[in-house]
Amino acid sequence: MNQILKFKLDGVECMGYKDQYITNAAAENGFYIPTLCNIPGVKPRGACRICNVRVNGKLMTACTTPLANGMVIECQTEELKDLRKAIIELMLTEGNHFCPSCEKSGNCELQALAYRFNITVPRFKYQFPERDIEASHPKLIKDHNRCILCKRCIRVIKDEQGRNIFAFGKRGNRITINIDTELANDISDENARMAYEICPVGAILLRENAFREPIGKRKFDHVPIGIEMERFHK
Amino acid sequence: MEKKVVATSSLAGCFGCHMSLLDIDERILELIELVEFDKSPVNDVKKFSRRVDIGLIEGGCCNEENVHVLKEFRAQCKVLVSVGECAIMGGLQAIRNTIPLKECLDEAYLNGPSVKGCNEESIIPNDEELPVILNKVYPCHEIVKIDYHLPGCPPSADLIWNALRALVLDEKMEMPYELVKYD
Known part of the structure; x- marks a missing residue:
């Protein structure tokens, strides 16, 4: 079984596995880190840079950075929110x-x-x-x-x-x-x-697929993106 | 309480945002208790009679008349609000921004399928009575300072209502997730 690692995300003690990327580990711990280019299960590229977080004070893309033991990650600071x-x-x-x-x-x-x-x-x-x-x-x-x-x-x-x-x-x-x-x-x-x-x-x-879903029944009409992952941050 | 004065105008827009304002239904009775309208298509008043408190601008700027009206609104309104996508980003008219103006006019008056062969003298309207068309469609905030922006195409009646109420009563505006949309 994969080695378990401990890290801190916005002051909350979290756990993840070795070789897991920060975005995935954060999601499993109830944090949503916004991304546009990342898809779970596909090798990440860090193309959109929206998932920027501070890892031990340094700006890194959360989708391409593997977890390490004792990492201190900042995600929802005012600076990072404005950057995104x-x-x-x-x-x-x-x-x-x-x-x-x-x-x-x-x-x-x-x-x-x-x-x-x-x-x-x-x-x-x-x-x-x-x-x-x-x-x-x-x-x-x-x-x-x-x-x-x-x-x-x-x-x-x-x-x-x-x-x-x-x-x-x-x-x-x-x-x-x-x-x-x-x-x-x-x-x-x-x-x-x-x-x-x-x-x-x-x-x-x-082709032949446009405007099938009426306004009010589309994915993000009522629910903000990422809300299903969030337990600690809204 | 003295009534606040509101002015509205549609620049390069479709009047959909004004329709959405009328969509507040019976709350219009509450609205006329709170505000009176100065220059606006709602009451068909064409000229400003005084300096007003709140100006609502629909539509972007596609010709010099739009710019003139917008600047007049900025001069006359204490608070100026961009209402709808056209005012905020140019809207669908701004699709022409990616095409040179001459190409657009040629297509509209000379080469388009519905005009080809019908415009024998190859006239592109340029009478001095007509406002001169701008090279691009400009969002309002690129011409004058805009204080607030209400997105939507059109912004929902509830969003416009919330904004007007908040401005009139000097309260914090409610912007629930479901009301702030770009379409």
């Missing part, structure tokens, strides 16, 4: 996020985090970048306006032979996540739906 809020605001202004016309609205994790952080208006200027929509694939639509480059789709969606259907294109601030046209033509229904569901925003859309 700022990252969400940056994402909202960096892309083109038109919530009223987005098919993912109500089920979008970026939007849900913005609700959770009480964002009514971002502190940054809207950039309105020029981005494309790839609508030529038979089952999926890739909307680059909304993509936050979390890499969830790259890490999770593979075909039967283990080939990546999504991949990075270009570099630097022009980077995009593209669909492999040939593989996307043969993508299974199951994989297409999974791609739609794991996308935290509305950047990967399933």
Whole structure:
């Protein structure tokens, strides 16, 4: 059995296992550390930086940092909350996020985090970048306006032979996540739906699936994101 | 208690936020006990008659008239509130911000499927009576200082009501999770 480790999270004595990442250990101890790029069970990337916590005083991404014995972790300090809020605001202004016309609205994790952080208006200027929509694939639509480059789709969606259907294109601030046209033509229904569901925003859309759930019945209409994990912090 | 004075306007918006204000239903009777309206489409008053306490702005700025009205509101209102997504981030009109203005106008008046071949003189309206269109649609807070923002498309009647009540009675505003939404 895995070695049990002790750590302190916001002053509360907690326990976890060796080789467990901080986000997972925190969740098991009743703390929600917000993330956008992380999916339990998939190798973490630390792409979105929203899970930033202070480990023994140093800023670390909780999703990629393995637990160590005696760690003192700060998560819900005013500084960290504002840092996370700022990252969400940056994402909202960096892309083109038109919530009223987005098919993912109500089920979008970026939007849900913005609700959770009480964002009514971002502190940054809207950039309105020029981005494309790839609508030529038979089952999926890739909307680059909304993509936050979390890499969830790259890490999770593979075909039967283990080939990546999504991949990075270009570099630097022009980077995009593209669909492999040939593989996307043969993508299974199951994989297409999974791609739609794991996308935290509305950047990967399933065709003929828009606006199925009425307002009031969507995932985050009534319940804030992460509330099911919280026992100590609201 | 002296009634507070409220002014409202719709800039580049769809009047949905004003409709949502009317959605407060019978609370409108309570509202007219608390406030009176100055310049507003609600009472069809076109000009400010005095300096007002609360200004509600719907819609972003897509032409010079919007900017003029917004600046006038800022000058006349003690507290100015951006109501709805268009006022806060430009709204759906701001989708044009990613496309050069000339391309938009060409598509709307010359090349679009419903106008192609019908506009023989290739006229793009530019009469001096018409407000000049801006290069982009701007959120209100990028033009003047905005004191509060009420998100939503439109913000629910309950949210607008809570905000108005809090501003009029000088109380802390209630913003329950279910009311603050961006759609």
